[in-house]
Amino acid sequence: MKEKRATSLIFAIMVLDLLGAGILLPILPYYVRAYRTDALTVGLLSLAFSAAQFLSSPALGAVSDRIGRRPVLLWSIFGSAAGYFLFGLAGSLWMLFAARLLDGVTGGNISTAQAYLADISAPGDRARNFGLVGAAWGIGFVAGPALGGALAGFGLAAPAFGAGVCSLLTFAAAYLFLPESLPSARRAQSGVTLAAVNPFRQLAWGIRHASLAPVLAAVFLFHFPMAGLQSNFSLFTLEKFAFTPSDNAWAFVFLGVMVSLLQGLILRRFVKDFGKTAYLYLGLWIMAAGYVVLAFSPNVAILYVSMVLTALGSSLAAPTLTALVSQCVPEDQQGAALGVNQSVLSLTRVAGPVWAGWLFDVWGPPAPYWTAVFWLGCALLLISARRGR
16 A cells, blocks of 8 residues: 555656646747747757756766655756746746756656656566656646646746746655655665766666666667657647647647556556567557658648557557666666666757757658658667567
């Protein structure tokens, strides 16, 4: 019962946290267009957040292995609130970048929540419980974009202030109700050294780890094109279908509903009935089909079909990859491994939006999506090779 209560609490906190992130999604490209109109600048804004998150995530993961998950989670959530409020107050492009950098430096929210789930879950239940992260993303991207689209009617800065309020509510909920998940006896006993908080050293540790390295590489290849999609989907629909911020808000709402239903209900109910690697294979194939349909969608109806496919593929593959990362290390390295995993995700959000923005400007709006099939194929080959050893 205690485990179920803690799981419910961390899920509620993730939903509130991702609600704040979801609020900004439909309006971000429109906000940037007040200063620059190219897709690459939108990608560079995503790069600023993700580069800062890459530098900080291993440190936050290592610290959480030593002092516990709760204080690190509280720090991360408060930093997100400050970043959102600064974004809303920004009156220039450089202030937008500064706001995203601040949010990124403190951006250990989800990786710390994943480590929390790993602490309270039996190894066999981790894939099922990591599915809660996807469900939280789904709910955040249902209510968040809808709220962001509504708030945009009061000005483009209003969604940023709304996101800041959501983060403050998340902080309050975590401070008041969330217990610590990592007992002192299970914490890493060594002090936090410069080597432990060096993101490149931590990343190198993950790369040298024989069983972890191929999984981390597959994580990168899977999320790289997805990061590009998340950063310029609103630009794609604006260029191809003349979507307004409200239209994009409803598109993200639809995608969020699909992810929430798939990961919150189907994956958690049926994951034990399937082999994990087969589950991942199926997700990669469906995801590839979704990208192709998205790239060449002739109308809005087919666009929505592509979103169903990408949501299904992601719901099958993403939590399984996270579970594989968790299973590669012992209990006292969960925070470090998931921190490195978050660093890899941050690298995809550094490279993916810039790559997608460049392709969008040079090769045309569909290019970031049909080229995604190549990256997913590489991930499939890596996982197949790992299984064969």
